[in-house]
Amino acid sequence: APSNVTMGSESVKVVARCRPLDDREKTLCCKMVLSMDVHRCQCFIEKPGAQDEPPKQFTFDGTYYINQTTEQLYNEIAYPLIEGVTEGYNGTIFAYGQTGSGKSFTMQGVSEPATQKGVIPRAFEHIFESIQCAENTKFLVRASYLEIYNEEVRDLLGSNTKQKHELKEHPERGVYVPDLTMLTVHSVGECERIMEQGWKNRAVACTLMNKDSSRSHSIFTIRLEICNTGKYAIIYTKTLTKPCLICVILILLCCS
Numbered sequence: 278a279p280s281n282v283t284m285g286s287e288s289v290k291v292v293a294r295c296r297p298l299d300d301r302e303k304t305l306c307c308k309m310v311l312s313m314d315v316h317r318c319q320c321f322i323e324k325p326g327a328q329d330e331p332p333k334q335f336t337f338d339g340t341y342y343i344n345q346t347t348e349q350l351y352n353e354i355a356y357p358l359i360e361g362v363t364e365g366y367n368g369t370i371f372a373y374g375q376t377g378s379g380k381s382f383t384m385q386g387v388s389e390p391a392t393q394k395g396v397i398p399r400a401f402e403h404i405f406e407s408i409q410c411a412e413n414t415k416f417l418v419r420a421s422y423l424e425i426y427n428e429e430v431r432d433l434l435g436s437n438t439k440q441k442h443e444l445k446e447h448p449e450r451g452v453y454v455p456d457l458t459m460l461t462v463h464s465v466g467e468c469e470r471i472m473e474q475g476w477k478n479r480a481v482a483c484t485l486m487n488k489d490s491s492r493s494h495s496i497f498t499i500r501l502e503i504c505n506t507g508k509y510a511i512i513y514t515k516t517l518t519k520p521c522l523i524c525v526i527l528i529l530l531c532c533s
């Protein structure tokens with residue numbers, strides 16, 4: 278877990294995002310039943326047709342309503358986590374919700390308007406900015422992209438994306454996928470191309486709630502190896518013997 282300095286007191290933060298009604302819901306004259314007090318981080322859910330009943334109330338570490346952007350969400354929630362990754366802490370951002378709720382919109386995002394660019398491309402920019410500013414440090418950035426579809430693991434960056442991959446467990450490294458393609462990336466542009474390539478290889482089909490549903494769980498991983506080449510080891514590498522190499526993992530995933 279990241280340090281308290283970079284992440285505040287909680288090592289796990291849970292935020293809720295509400296998307297606007299889509300065209301289908303507007304055509305069906307659906308009514309918004311969710312409201313938020315974003316300053317208090319509270320959500321209120323009304324039961325349709327039962328205005329007398331008090332709404333159900335839930336409190337999160339952050340709440341994002343229909344008028345709020347991925348830029349705001351990134352700056353408040355993801356930024357400290359990615360900052361932690363560049364300092365040597367592992368981090369995970371996990372988007373969870375029913376089909377059509379906005380997971381891909383938040384993680385992958387759209388290019389227009391720029392404020393709705395996704396968490397994954399923002400994380401690339403952030404990491405490469407940190408790399409450019411770092412002194413006496415060498416970085417190796419690698420990326421992998423897999424999906425779990427019908428309980429099968431598929432390598433979205435591999436030559437055969439339909440091939441089923443095994444899941445293994447290592448006593449120290451934990452759960453991993455042998456032979457998963459891991460591409461070295463040198464720039465934000467390269468990362469974006471990799472994301473695009475993997476995105477096109479995902480299993481997609483429409484659901485009643487989302488005409489472009491991904492129908493799978495996908496995991497985009499950025500693996501950062503940091504090597505301190507300076508005279509003094511920076512704090513997080515102090516317990517490691519030379520070469521001061523640490524490997525941190527940022528996992529960005531979308532799950533239905």
Ligand SMILES: Nc1ncnc2c1ncn2[C@@H]1O[C@H](COP(=O)(O)OP(=O)(O)OP(=O)(O)O)[C@@H](O)[C@H]1O
Binds near residue numbers: 380381492532
């Ligand atoms: N905050 C938002 N503002 C505007 N439109 C949004 C927002 N969130 C989602 N949408 C729109 O809602 C639709 C469904 O979103 P998205 O495809 O991201 O859902 P999903 O949770 O990834 O679904 P699935 O699990 O089926 O893949 C898309 O057309 C998307 O553009």
